[in-house]
Amino acid sequence: MGLILLLIVQLTLLSTPSTTTAKPTNGFSVDIFHRDSPVSPFYNPSMNRTEAIIWAAKRSISRSNMLLNLDSAEAPILPCEANYLMRIWLGTPPLEQFVTVDSGSAETWVQCEPCDNCYRQATPIFDLIKSSTYNRLTYGTFSRGGLGTDVLRFGDPNSSNMVSFNNLVFGCGFNNSWKPYEPIQNVTGILGLGNSPLSFVAQLSSQLGQIFSYCLTSYYSPSSGTFRFGNESTQSGNSISTTPMVQKPGNALYYVTLNGISVDEDRVDAKQPSEGNMFVDSGSSVTMLESSLYYAVQNLLLDNIESDPLDQPNPPFRVCYESLENVDVPTLTFHFAGDDLIMMESNFFHFFKSGIACLALEPRDGTSILGSVSQVDYKVEYDLGRKTVSFAPADCTRD
Numbered sequence: 001m002g003l004i005l006l007l008i009v010q011l012t013l014l015s016t017p018s019t020t021t022a023k024p025t026n027g028f029s030v031d032i033f034h035r036d037s038p039v040s041p042f043y044n045p046s047m048n049r050t051e052a053i054i055w056a057a058k059r060s061i062s063r064s065n066m067l068l069n070l071d072s073a074e075a076p077i078l079p080c081e082a083n084y085l086m087r088i089w090l091g092t093p094p095l096e097q098f099v100t101v102d103s104g105s106a107e108t109w110v111q112c113e114p115c116d117n118c119y120r121q122a123t124p125i126f127d128l129i130k131s132s133t134y135n136r137l138t139y140g141t142f143s144r145g146g147l148g149t150d151v152l153r154f155g156d157p158n159s160s161n162m163v164s165f166n167n168l169v170f171g172c173g174f175n176n177s178w179k180p181y182e183p184i185q186n187v188t189g190i191l192g193l194g195n196s197p198l199s200f201v202a203q204l205s206s207q208l209g210q211i212f213s214y215c216l217t218s219y220y221s222p223s224s225g226t227f228r229f230g231n232e233s234t235q236s237g238n239s240i241s242t243t244p245m246v247q248k249p250g251n252a253l254y255y256v257t258l259n260g261i262s263v264d265e266d267r268v269d270a271k272q273p274s275e276g277n278m279f280v281d282s283g284s285s286v287t288m289l290e291s292s293l294y295y296a297v298q299n300l301l302l303d304n305i306e307s308d309p310l311d312q313p314n315p316p317f318r319v320c321y322e323s324l325e326n327v328d329v330p331t332l333t334f335h336f337a338g339d340d341l342i343m344m345e346s347n348f349f350h351f352f353k354s355g356i357a358c359l360a361l362e363p364r365d366g367t368s369i370l371g372s373v374s375q376v377d378y379k380v381e382y383d384l385g386r387k388t389v390s391f392a393p394a395d396c397t398r399d
């Protein structure tokens with residue numbers, strides 16, 4: 001099931017993008033929002049929030065199973081699985097697109113007409129024939145898509161803070177398998193931020209510097225968060241946790257090293273060898289820990305929280321409490337190589353309207369994943385020049 005797009009990286013096709021109207025010298029910023037939040041154009045006030053969180057957790061798990069195969073560099077990534085969206089405009093005249101902001105995806109792509117097999121999309125599909133600035137780079141060398149270049153704009157095309165880039169390389173999906181019974185999708189593609197030569201960051205690096213950051217607001221926040229491209233994103237201030245990025249050849253994921261986790265003062269060490277044993281993923285919702293680490297942390301939390309967990313938590317959640325109000329929740333500290341990161345309660349528990357709180361961590365075989373729930377209200381910066389990932393606590397509704 002799902003959409004499969006095979007894009008082969010073709011280095012030789014990389015063209016240097018150039019800015020047109022606006023000339024960001026040091027970077028620029030764009031709003032990003034959770035698809036289900038009140039600021040999202042796709043906000044559905046009658047949506048059952050509990051079910052939405054459960055659904056997002058299930059999506060994370062199916063996504064992680066797919067990312068397991070990422071080493072093959074041909075991993076299919078579904079845009080409809082990710083949570084945080086950005087609005088961009090593609091082509092001439094500019095056509096609005098809602099793309100997922102995905103640090104776990106190497107390529108940027110949207111659905112394109114003429115389409116053999118596209119999923120149903122709420123807004124018009126980008127038609128490459130109608131865009132006067134589209135240039136096809138490849139056709140037919142891909143089983144289900146092609147590469148091309150076009151103008152890409154951030155910010156309303158008619159506003160003064162619009163930023164545009166010519167000749168951005170992106171993929172066109174026009175043979176995406178999809179089941180007819182699946183609902184009409186609002187998400188039109190993926191903004192790939194992975195560590196690959198064709199990623200956005202790589203394409204813009206000569207102009208903006210090899211750096212980007214995001215500050216995510218929670219699921220139901222009435223405010224957007226911010227995405228910063230380029231040198232403008234540079235972290236400053238105290239209490240920044242910085243850890244080395246671990247690069248694995250042919251792999252676009254942002255790996256870091258998690259040496260262990262402490263629940264209050266009790267520390268559990270990660271299994272050896274541990275270099276690059278976790279990756280930071282804006283596209284997953286829950287955080288997934290290698291199984292032995294997960295169960296050790298889960299048991300310490302159960303021991304340290306003076307309240308009885310529910311007998312039958314809502315799957316996929318494993319540990320839920322009727323309420324954690326007036327209950328001391330232990331401090332969870334992630335010991336990354338080089339620095340510790342202290343999590344806030346809301347970075348490892350989902351709090352439902354009913355008062356129920358469920359642990360937003362899941363076990364997984366193999367590499368751990370730092371999901372978006374654990375990144376909310378941190379400014380998370382990826383510095384590809386210094387090869388570091390850093391986290392600075394922030395109120396992302398104001399940042």
Ligand SMILES: *[C@@H]1O[C@H](CO)[C@@H](O)[C@H](O)[C@H]1NC(C)=O
Binds near residue numbers: 185
């Ligand atoms: C698309 O957005 C509408 C609101 O504009 C919402 O009701 C609907 O549930 C969304 N569809 C999906 C698949 O998320």
Ligand SMILES: *[C@@H]1O[C@H](CO)[C@@H](O)[C@H](O)[C@H]1NC(C)=O
Binds near residue numbers: 048049051
């Ligand atoms: C929301 O969904 C949950 C889980 O399916 C259910 O228990 C609850 O009653 C629902 N709430 C509302 C207000 O429909």
Ligand SMILES: *[C@@H]1O[C@H](CO)[C@@H](O)[C@H](O)[C@H]1NC(C)=O
Binds near residue numbers: 094156
């Ligand atoms: C920009 O302005 C033009 C002319 O008023 C209008 O036709 C177009 O729809 C606007 N574009 C957007 C994206 O709002």
Ligand SMILES: *[C@@H]1O[C@H](CO)[C@@H](O)[C@H](O)[C@H]1NC(C)=O
Binds near residue numbers: 143
């Ligand atoms: C689209 O994908 C299907 C399934 O992989 C394949 O059989 C078909 O030939 C493709 N169509 C085109 C036009 O490439």
Ligand SMILES: *[C@@H]1O[C@H](CO)[C@@H](O)[C@H](O)[C@H]1NC(C)=O
Binds near residue numbers: 026205207
């Ligand atoms: C970004 O900042 C770094 C470090 O200050 C500097 O070396 C680099 O030239 C800057 N890049 C751009 C494009 O401004």
